[in-house]
Amino acid sequence: MTDASTEQVRSEPVSGRAAAGKATAAHGGGDLQMRSLTKRFGTFTAVDDLDLVIPQGSFFALLGPSGCGKTTTLRMVAGLEEPTAGTISIGAEDITATRPYKRPVNTVFQSYALFPHLDIFENVAFGLRRRGSKNIKQQVNEALELVELAQMGRRKPGQLSGGQQQRVALARAIVNRPSVLLLDEPLGALDLKLRRQMQIELKRIQTEVGLTFVHVTHDQEEAMTMADTIAVMNQGRIEQMGGPTDLYENPTTTFVANFLGQSNLVRAKVTSRGSDVLEVEAEGQAFTLPARRSFSDSDEIWFGVRPEKLSIGQGDAAEGLRGVITDTSFIGVSTQYLVRLPWGQEITAVRQNDGAPILRPGEQVTLTWDPRHAFALDASQDAHAGEDFGEGELLGSKG
Ligand SMILES: Nc1ncnc2c1ncn2[C@@H]1O[C@H](COP(=O)(O)OP(=O)(O)OP(=O)(O)O)[C@@H](O)[C@H]1O
Ligand SMILES: [Mg+2]
Numbered sequence: 001m002t003d004a005s006t007e008q009v010r011s012e013p014v015s016g017r018a019a020a021g022k023a024t025a026a027h028g029g030g031d032l033q034m035r036s037l038t039k040r041f042g043t044f045t046a047v048d049d050l051d052l053v054i055p056q057g058s059f060f061a062l063l064g065p066s067g068c069g070k071t072t073t074l075r076m077v078a079g080l081e082e083p084t085a086g087t088i089s090i091g092a093e094d095i096t097a098t099r100p101y102k103r104p105v106n107t108v109f110q111s112y113a114l115f116p117h118l119d120i121f122e123n124v125a126f127g128l129r130r131r132g133s134k135n136i137k138q139q140v141n142e143a144l145e146l147v148e149l150a151q152m153g154r155r156k157p158g159q160l161s162g163g164q165q166q167r168v169a170l171a172r173a174i175v176n177r178p179s180v181l182l183l184d185e186p187l188g189a190l191d192l193k194l195r196r197q198m199q200i201e202l203k204r205i206q207t208e209v210g211l212t213f214v215h216v217t218h219d220q221e222e223a224m225t226m227a228d229t230i231a232v233m234n235q236g237r238i239e240q241m242g243g244p245t246d247l248y249e250n251p252t253t254t255f256v257a258n259f260l261g262q263s264n265l266v267r268a269k270v271t272s273r274g275s276d277v278l279e280v281e282a283e284g285q286a287f288t289l290p291a292r293r294s295f296s297d298s299d300e301i302w303f304g305v306r307p308e309k310l311s312i313g314q315g316d317a318a319e320g321l322r323g324v325i326t327d328t329s330f331i332g333v334s335t336q337y338l339v340r341l342p343w344g345q346e347i348t349a350v351r352q353n354d355g356a357p358i359l360r361p362g363e364q365v366t367l368t369w370d371p372r373h374a375f376a377l378d379a380s381q382d383a384h385a386g387e388d389f390g391e392g393e394l395l396g397s398k399g
Contacts, residue, residue, distance in 0.1 A: 001257035029104055031056050032077065039072050046072045051085070054229075056179070059206050059213045061223035064233030065259070065386070070216040073233075074182045074205020077214070078107050090179055104179035110188045112169035114157040121153035124172045131341055143175040146205060158308025164196045167201070174209060183215045187222065196326070199225050220260050224248065232256050234386070248306075252295040254377050256305060259386035264310075265302035266346035267379060279375065285321070285344050289374035300379035309373040311335035311351040312337065312359065313366045320368035323347075325361050339365060 020148055032054040038049040047069040054060045062070050075081035077088055079100030087096045095103050103111070114123050125138045133139065144150045147167035166186060183202075187195045203226050208215045217223050221229045226243040231241040232255070234312055239245060239258045251257035254265065268282035277288050282303055313320070326346060327338035335358055337349045349367060361364065 014289045016044045021318075024028075025146055030093075030210065032085075032180050032214070033089045034073075034077070035087045035089075037076060037088065038084045039069070039076060039081060045236050048105050049235075050238065052216060052231065052238065053227075054180075054212060056091075056212055058228045059203065059215065059226055061227035061257075062214065062233055063218065063220060063223040063230050064075065064239075065388075066216055067343050068233045069236040070186055074107065074184050074214065074216055077180070078105050078182055079103050083338050085133070104174035105177040105182060106176050106180075107182040108169050108173050110185040110381050114165060114168055114172075116157055116311055117187075119154050119156055120149065120160070120168050123157065123168055124175050126172065128135045139175055140171075141169040146174065146208065147171045147201075154166070161194075163198055166190065166198060170202070170205065174205070174269070176212070178211065180212045180214060183213060185217055186215075186370075187217075190255050195222070200378050202226060208242065212342045224260075226257065232259060234259075250293060250306075250375065253385070254302060254381040254383055257377060257384035257386075258384065259272050259376075260350055262306065262307050265304050265377065265383045266341075266347070267324060267383075268298040268303035268346065268376075270301060270376075280376070283341075289373045289376055290372055293374065294376040297380035298378055300382065301376040302379055302381070302383055304375045304377060305373055306349040307336070307348040308334075308368055308389050309369050310347075310367045311369065312339075312351055313368060314359070320366045321347075322364070322366050323366060325363045328358060328361055330358060335359075337365075339367060 010204070026069050034050050034052040036046060037050040037052075038045065040299055050073065062073060072081060076083050079095070080097060083096065088093055089095060091106060093279050104144050115126065118126070121140055121144070124143055126137045128139060140149065141154075144153055147170055149167055149171065152160065152164065153222060155269060157168065160168065166189075167184070184201075187198050192199060198223055202213075202215075215226060227244065229241065230244055230247055232239045232247065234255050242250075247256060248260055251260060251263070254263075257263040257265070266282045268280040268287070270278055270281050271281050271286070272279040276291050278291050279288065280287050280301065280303055287303060294301070321341055321381050323339040323341045326339050326340045329336045332353070334352050337351070337359065339349055340346050347367070
């Protein structure tokens with residue numbers, strides 16, 4: 001390959017990208033499947049009987065608190081950790097016993113681990129050179145084009161920003177045309193603004209190349225913005241799996257309700273169970289919720305409403321919950337209120353800053369909501385499960 005043809009690739013980013021996308025899609029692969037996948041370290045079970053099918057070409061997020069087994073799961077898929085039990089396959093091929101470098105899988109770790117003495121081009125070319133690939137220049141340039149670093153090929157990693165280095169790490173993985181790309185907290189080292197920018201970039205790249213992305217994160221907002229499907233993991237198990245909106249709107253456990261955003265859970269008793277509507281009673285007041293949003297067979301439930309579904313009214317109203325504001329946090333796009341109810345419990349309400357005056361602690365308010373937004377969870381579950389981890393990541397209110 002001559003320099004002239006390299007130049008041509010460089011000056012035609014669109015065709016370069018299209019080619020990169022096509023070549024990758026043609027590689028095929030199939031769904032990534034884990035069957036009864038288990039990993040024990042001594043007596044401790046880090047990954048517990050995991051059954052998971054990740055459709056080819058999807059952007060899948062494994063979301064859960066620190067220590068729940070996310071990295072261990074990825075390491076087993078990559079072949080860096082041997083499963084105690086269970087199998088892993090891609091399409092029809094069982095790769096459980098396949099050596100790591102022979103798996104059609106690449107990993108981008110939180111620490112990019114670029115070679116500091118090699119320039120960006122050579123960092124990306126590294127895997128191709130080792131395998132004795134042909135057309136290295138073209139492939140590397142296409143990959144750099146994809147991550148929008150075509151002009152930076154001759155720089156050293158130390159001369160790039162954190163976000164740019166992250167994109168080099170991504171190009172270095174994508175250039176190998178894996179069927180599955182594993183991303184383990186790849187944005188963890190970046191500041192919030194850059195992280196948001198890279199989330200959008202990553203999503204664009206994934207759509208463009210059509211690879212299967214398995215993205216590990218403990219940041220619920222990151223999982224929600226990027227993934228088609230999220231699996232919420234807790235203590236080595238999948239607690240709930242679904243699309244971002246579905247998981248957020250219909251959490252089936254207190255852990256998911258608390259880990260994915262915030263929830264207000266009030267203890268209640270079911271008084272009547274219709275086919276469409278459930279009637280419940282909490283602290284002497286009657287409420288209803290859609291029967292399909294009840295995830296408990298018991299009559300003892302947690303009655304839940306998300307903070308942004310609550311409307312805050314001033315003065316007395318016949319309906320709704322009365323309370324007193326105990327804390328006001330201005331967050332820019334919205335204001336978060338803590339409201340103490342007559343029985344002492346504090347619940348959270350979030351209001352968009354639409355120009356209405358900010359309410360102050362001490363003010364009497366009435367909270368109302370559309371009954372269609374209420375849900376019911378089993379009262380045998382810990383109302384605070386998953387809470388310690390999710391805090392500080394208020395959905396849509398920060399960043
Ligand atoms: N080699 C090991 N020996 C013993 N225990 C281990 C080993 N590797 C991981 N563990 C334990 O297994 C559990 C899961 O670890 P893992 O690294 O998968 O967590 P994680 O979900 O990736 O967490 P984080 O978000 O903090 O990265 C942890 O409790 C961890 O201490
Ligand atoms: Mg980890």
